[in-house]
Amino acid sequence: MFVLIPLFPLLGAAVNGLIGIRGFSRRAVGATAVGAAGMSFAAAVAAFVGLLRSAEPAIVKTLFTWLPPSLVRTASGSLASLRVDLSFHYDSLAAVMTLVVTGVGLLIHIYSLGYMAHDKSYARYFSYLNLFTFAMLILVLGANLGVMFIGWEGVGLCSYLLIGFWFRKDSASNAGKKAFITNRVGDFGFLLGTGLLVYALGTIDIAGIAAAVEGGALAKGTATAAALLLFLGATGKSAQIPLYTWLPDAMEGPTPVSALIHAATMVTAGVYMVARLHVLFSFSGTALTVVALTGAITAVYAATMAFVQTDIKRVLAYSTISQIGFMFIGLGVGAYAAGIFHLMTHAFFKSLLFLAAGSVIHALSGEQDMRRMGGLRARIPRTYRVFLIGALAISGFPGLSGFFSKDEILASAFASGQYLVWALGLAGAAMTAFYMFRLIFMTFFGEERFTEKAGEPVHESPPVMLVPLQVLAVLAVIGGYIGLPRLLGGRAWFTRFLERTTGAHEAGLAPGTEALLMAASVAAALGAIYAAYVIYVKKRGEPARRFAERCRALYQTVLRKYYVDEFYGKVFVGGVFAAGRIADWIDRRVIDGLVDGTAGVARRVSRLAILFDERAVDGAVNGVGKAHLAASSVLRRLQTGHIYNYALAVMLGVALVITIAVAVF
Amino acid sequence: MIPIEAVIVLGLLLFAIGFVGVVVRKNLVVMLMSLELLLNGANVILVGLGRRLDSPRGTIFAMFVIIMAVSEAAVGFALVLAYFRQKKSYDVDALDDLKG
């Protein structure tokens, strides 16, 4: 039954892609796309209800054998028969993910109807969007690393197509290419990790791996190596250090794409993969700590960059990187349920923020630079209200979803004794609050810095865009209550539901300390908001400008994203091109040189041969010719022309023959 | 019975005389005639041996030789006439255009 979930988007993509582009009207294209997303969401809900009622934790369905069995010699020396089936599984983790993907996906599809209304290649956009949903669902539902990898790269391809959707803009196609190749570097790690698992365990079936690891068939060292390699893949996909540089550039794509791909679904693929292979990760302790640390550092690091960004979408991009850092902190400390919980809530409020930002850009007909915004509160009140709710949710304002999920992560971090991670997390939370409200105040408060062109008045977005925003706003608020912690009287239903798959993890915190922690994080958030209020509203951004002048160097470095992009550009991309130039030079000069050299030598040798030929050999040959001629002139006189001479010669011959005959016989 | 040796000697003699005629005489017509002699010599030997081997082949072969001789003589004379008309002479020595 759950296999239907990915089927609908695939059909939608195929219909739009093959027929839509030519035949369909705009309404028809929109209908197929949204219809497919809606059906898929319905199937997800149905499957979810089915899962709740059924007893066993997971259903596995195999369609057919993808790679037939072939013998592989494993590390332990035994011969394993590796067989990869196209099989899917559906358990609580997959349920949550499918619900998020299809739910948020549906809302974004509806939003896109409005946002892309007057775009020329309407059908192509929606077929890519459906294809993306399909690929993401394959990734989530894949029962072995092979199928997951299909989804993994499929999602990469779709993000390449969608980021580079307006391919006339070179910056867009460059961003798309950058995204794909950075993901490819991550996939390099993923493949090697799979290879190591094949070598170590002889299977890439997730359940099989979990069983083998629990059965102790895996040495700790190999487990850590495999986990880290797979984590490298995760950083590529979920834009963590070191492979995060593609996400900010990915803002070149249409905003709904950023919302779907770079907030709700694709970037969470890495988090999902780590959660899915939690047995492997928790078995190798070091891998877990690496995950947690990377998450924490990325959270803070990205937040600093968000401080100085002026493009509204880039601020949200860096905030995404930072929030995913939080999720990895959750996973890193073993609280997989908390990590996924934050993933879900993040999907709600981050896509809300992106879509709202889209609505702002739509209103200002394409303007993305916050410095030329301001005072929009009056102009587009409804967008402002949902934007505020999103900002509050992400900053962890008590009562909203962000607060619950972020708090649970911080609590688990503290409980697991990794105080550094907890501290970084708390700092990150505060910084999140600060840059979010910086964004709010710069866009919606203060005087209007935008110039209203005649033909394009600042207008509120059409309902088809606003309704999904409001739905998301509601979700952003109530999203947290399904995971209400016991402390606040809730039954933490969400964590218990998830732990059916990801294994039990008790926070082990005395209620008192947990309350204290909660208070600390709330205080930090509120303080940050107030600080942002003081700087950007009261003093109209004066301190920010003073800060920028006074320590110009620091400001520039942060603004330039710590020159990481340039560093990557020079070292990796530049290095590869340099190597390419050297290789090309070698190819043209050395090898072809060698070949043409030998040809040259051959030519010279042949010239010598020709000389020798003319002098010696021809000389000899002509000599023979001349001698022959001389001899023949002597003989010539023999032919007198008289018949009788010839007759005589004949007779002499006969005589000779007879004498011989007589002599011999 | 006639001894075969005699017949062959006769044939040889005729052949030799014919040959000498061809080689010595300068007159074309005489050469042709001696050629006929030569052929007769050959015929005699053929018949002799045919007789000796008691098979009709000898005579048949001789017949064909005669046929050939007839045709050769006819063509020969045609050539001689043509040549005579041109060169007004029968001298064989004049016929040496095919010199080397």
Next chain:
Amino acid sequence: MITLAVFTFFAVLAVAGAVLVIVQKNVMHSVLYLAFTVLATAGVFFTLQAEYLGAIQILVYGGGIVVLYIFVIIIVNLKEVVPERRSLLPKLVLVAVPVAVGAEVAYLLLARGFPVAEAGGEGMGFETMAETLFGSYLFPFELASVLLLAVLVGAIIIARRKLIHDPD
């Protein structure tokens, strides 16, 4: 014994005629001696029981070729006598060689004896002659007729006077 005598008689006649043919200065005389030799040879054929061939010899050779020669000489009215200016020595050489070869062969025969066994028998009758001629040798016979035809045409073309439009 008689046939041997007749044979030797004709043989001597033939050889004498042959010698005279090549010695004569006057061509007409040579032609006559040629006819004489031909008839002598025919006689030899008769003694060798090759009557059919003898008849052909007389008819074809005697009648045909000799008459041809006579005609040619009359037409061409060969008056002037071609001077035999060759010196004696080459003539002697030219005569010596064929005679030497003939002698050698004769010696070979007489000394060694003819390797072929004597086959006596009543000689070749007409029937066997006809059978072989028209049996296994039919094809050469037909070929000979074609040859004669070709020669007929060829001789006419070569010997005919030049065409009017082809100035001599």
Next chain:
Amino acid sequence: MNVFGIPILTFVTFFPVAGMLVVLALPTSSARAIKLAANIFTGLEFAVTLLILTRFDAGSGEMQLVERLPWIKSIGAQYLLGIDGISLLLVLLTSLLTFVATLSSWGAVTGRLKEYYAFMLLLETGMVGVFLALDLLLFYVFWEVVLVPMYFLIGIWGGERRLYAAIKFFLYTLFGSVAMLVGILVLRAGHHSFDWMAMVAAGSVIPAALQGWIFLAFFLGFAIKVPMVPFHTWLPDAHVEAPTAGSVILAGILLKMGSYGFLRFSLPLLPDAARRYAPAVAVLALVAIIYGALVSLMQKDMKKLIAYSSVSHMGFVMLGLAALTPMAAKGAVLQMINHGLSTGALFLVVGVLYERRHTRLISEFGGLSSRMPVFAAVFLIMTMSSIGLPGLNGFIGEFMILMGTFPVSWLWTAIAATGIVLGAGYMLWLYQRVMFGTIVHPANESLKDLTLREFATFMPLLVLVFWIGIFPKPFLDVIDKPVEKIIRIVNPAHFEAPR
């Protein structure tokens, strides 16, 4: 061994020659008739090769439909043809690509049609012969037969520097095949016959030292054909100058003759030498992967870029073979087919552009996606297949090669995997420079999209690219037994129980 009374393998091999004769017989004036005849014959040839499937038993690893006739008795050479899973796939690929190539040159080639199609059909016979011949001398003969028509195809219908390219191609391959001939003769001295099956049955009769020399001789011949790095410089020139159909076949099939020969002859007949030199071959293959990818980054001519990408992809195939494990070897064989399909299609893509703009310089294009959407989609799918996107055929081959090579040495796998990243780099950069961005050259404004005929040539390749990508089982089952049989000979240690 014969179908409806005709020896099917001989029929398949020499049917194109019949076609050639018919084409030659046609009057040169009627261009349409010649083109039609050529297409019909290659089409029928493809149908006939499909016919073999009905007679082929996928389960057994042995040679099937064997046809044996005494050829040159004095030296023990036989006319010996046989087919197993590996040859079957390659023969199918050959007949398909030749059919597609003939179809694609309908509009492209105008001059001297008769000779063109005659050479094309002769080429097909040579190639099918190479894959079916089991007698080493017969194999060598077909190997040489392939050279001549290709030389003319490049030499006459090629681009500007075609003579240089044709001669270079011919001499290079000839030099290699001469070395191979020496190897064959020495092998014959050892086995007293050219019969491959007898040699395999007899096992390693030849002493290891001698095997080493023969292996090197064979390797030189095959390495030039594959091409492996130091011997590859003929490929870009040959590709740039060859006509589109010529390039499709050159890349699609001729390169596979090298790797096929390595798998069919070097491994099973010289097991000890193969084991000893396998690491060296693997290192060369790795160099080819990285080197090919790097150089193709720098190319300005589309065909040269794809040619170097072939060097990189064939490096993968050779790595798969050199790993001497069943999974890697199966991956390598499948990758031969995949490379044939995707690179063949990419050359058709370049051909389409060349037909319209008569240039292959990347800088001449840009922003075509807006003018030629269908072409853009086909080009995208083929690019994705070429860089090994999962769900398409390229990934299956590369995944199996990597998984098969990992137990042998994780370092090799890591280096090979970087090849995948580089591959994505240069291919996407090519795609972007040609398809994306704004239209700069006015000539590109009026470019028409794919005609129905052009799309028809892509159709079979597209279907196969998706089919192998999603459901590769039938293809892998066919080659499972034969590959395992060869690997069991060359690397028995792999199958023994753990020590």
